[in-house]
Amino acid sequence: MSGHGPAFSMTARKSGPLSGVAEVPGDKSISHRALILGALSIGKTSITGLLEGQDVLDTAKAMQAFGAEVTQHGPGDWSVHGVGVGGFSEPEQVIDCGNSGTGVRLIMGAMATTDITATFTGDASLNKRPMGRVTDPLALFGAQSHTRRGGRLPLTLIGAAQPVPVRYRVPMPSAQVKSAVLLAGLNAPGQTVVIEQEPTRDHTERMLRGFGAVITVEDTDEGRVITLNGQPELEGQNVAVPRDPSSAAFPVCAALMVQNSDILVPGVSQNPTRNGIFTTLQEMGADLVLENPREEGGEPVADLRVRFSPLRGIEVPPERAASMIDEYPVLAALAATAEGVTVMRGIKELRVKESDRIDAMARGLEACGVRISETEDSLTVHGMGSDGVPGGATVQTHLDHRIAMSFLCLGLVAQKPIKVDDAGPIATSFPSFETLMRDLGARITRDNS
Ligand SMILES: O=C(O)C1=C[C@@H](OP(=O)(O)O)[C@@H](O)[C@H](O)C1
Ligand SMILES: C=C(OP(=O)(O)O)C(=O)O
Numbered sequence: 001m002s003g004h005g006p007a008f009s010m011t012a013r014k015s016g017p018l019s020g021v022a023e024v025p026g027d028k029s030i031s032h033r034a035l036i037l038g039a040l041s042i043g044k045t046s047i048t049g050l051l052e053g054q055d056v057l058d059t060a061k062a063m064q065a066f067g068a069e070v071t072q073h074g075p076g077d078w079s080v081h082g083v084g085v086g087g088f089s090e091p092e093q094v095i096d097c098g099n100s101g102t103g104v105r106l107i108m109g110a111m112a113t114t115d116i117t118a119t120f121t122g123d124a125s126l127n128k129r130p131m132g133r134v135t136d137p138l139a140l141f142g143a144q145s146h147t148r149r150g151g152r153l154p155l156t157l158i159g160a161a162q163p164v165p166v167r168y169r170v171p172m173p174s175a176q177v178k179s180a181v182l183l184a185g186l187n188a189p190g191q192t193v194v195i196e197q198e199p200t201r202d203h204t205e206r207m208l209r210g211f212g213a214v215i216t217v218e219d220t221d222e223g224r225v226i227t228l229n230g231q232p233e234l235e236g237q238n239v240a241v242p243r244d245p246s247s248a249a250f251p252v253c254a255a256l257m258v259q260n261s262d263i264l265v266p267g268v269s270q271n272p273t274r275n276g277i278f279t280t281l282q283e284m285g286a287d288l289v290l291e292n293p294r295e296e297g298g299e300p301v302a303d304l305r306v307r308f309s310p311l312r313g314i315e316v317p318p319e320r321a322a323s324m325i326d327e328y329p330v331l332a333a334l335a336a337t338a339e340g341v342t343v344m345r346g347i348k349e350l351r352v353k354e355s356d357r358i359d360a361m362a363r364g365l366e367a368c369g370v371r372i373s374e375t376e377d378s379l380t381v382h383g384m385g386s387d388g389v390p391g392g393a394t395v396q397t398h399l400d401h402r403i404a405m406s407f408l409c410l411g412l413v414a415q416k417p418i419k420v421d422d423a424g425p426i427a428t429s430f431p432s433f434e435t436l437m438r439d440l441g442a443r444i445t446r447d448n449s
Helices: 028-039 054-065 101-111 132-141 175-185 203-210 245-257 276-283 318-335 348-352 357-367 401-410 424-428 433-440
Strands: 010-013 019-021 044-048 069-074 077-081 117-121 144-146 155-158 167-170 191-196 215-220 223-229 238-240 262-269 287-296 299-307 341-345 372-375 378-382 418-420 443-446
Touching: 010 401, 019 433, 028 044, 028 054, 028 069, 028 077, 028 101, 028 175, 028 203, 028 238, 054 069, 054 101, 054 424, 101 117, 101 132, 101 175, 132 144, 132 155, 132 167, 132 175, 167 175, 175 191, 175 203, 175 223, 203 215, 245 262, 245 276, 245 287, 245 299, 245 318, 245 401, 245 433, 276 287, 276 318, 318 341, 318 348, 318 357, 318 378, 318 401, 348 357, 357 372, 357 378, 357 401, 401 418, 401 424, 401 433, 433 443
Parallel strands: 019 262, 044 238, 167 191
Antiparallel strands: 010 418, 010 443, 044 077, 069 077, 117 155, 144 155, 191 223, 215 223, 262 299, 287 299, 341 378, 372 378
């Protein structure tokens, strides 16, 4: 079974200072890609630090269904024996990607130019999310998709028997769409070109190069132009997955909110296409120091030293949105404890994540006594100061891990406890969240246990 099991609620209560070392798990984006590129390579890929969240486990299972041999050797320590570019076999079962947009969209790309058919589904959240953004460009390669649900899962994809290369301008800032097109381009002859107006996370480009593909990236007047030479022979690699900046954002923001906190979050990726949240926090006045910057597994990483800081609201520059897209929920929670107003614009993409995150944060913050306003592509939060948030609400998480974790962080400083109705989805990206936060001193508990 995929997914996160039965729903259970959790409650966060006003806590004393957070302290200690928070070792957050491996990066989710890189973990998915390590498994997929490993499966498309010849020979053995060894992965350390793989995120063992449900999203990534579902991708591992899918790679087995397409014919790769995927083995766990120990915690975070995995290997993949791949089948080579174009070597996927037709899966016997429906591919269930659970809660994961990244999983399903990248896997559809990876199979779209092979002469096989697969049917994809997911949980109630994933089955509501738009897939046309991926099946449209995949159709240009010659793949066909069938769905009765207006571009939603469940969906059957018939891979192109004779794929042609594609030149595609991605119409929204989306690393998933970009990556799906590049992965499809692997098994098309000639050059596939993807153009993105705004730079999004670049793990696919970096890792394709690392696995032996010829890929170039040029900054031009029309945007970033990425050119991939088709039908390379990819070779298995050793991948050391850095710690996930999107997961790190939760203990980091919690420490900034809870008075007298002082924590260290070691080895967190500082890839410039991912680190917008840390710049934003510093602009709000955070005592957040990047110590010991270094390179690990081809990614820049640093240790984050974070101390409680009185924060002020800011306008987050919209051009920074792609580099912190998954961090807006926790930023909105944090903004409720700042002095002054925080304005987040250019975030329309949040409406098509695991939940409509603008709506989920707006309703949850209102329930906690925080004044907000929203438009189709923005959210404004009126800060109430370090201990001014009333709390005392049950917040609906809508099968969205980041909504659940954001409100559990806010509950650590609210005047009255904050409960989230379903904390199950946290296991999709950050299975150790509860123990890690408790070890730092956070009063987070499962209800009725
Ligand atoms: O490529 C990826 O690994 C991801 C891309 C982003 O989605 P979009 O491409 O839909 O913006 C992000 O929200 C998601 O968590 C992971
Ligand atoms: C949006 C997210 O993931 P995905 O799109 O892979 O479901 C996320 O992890 O915040």
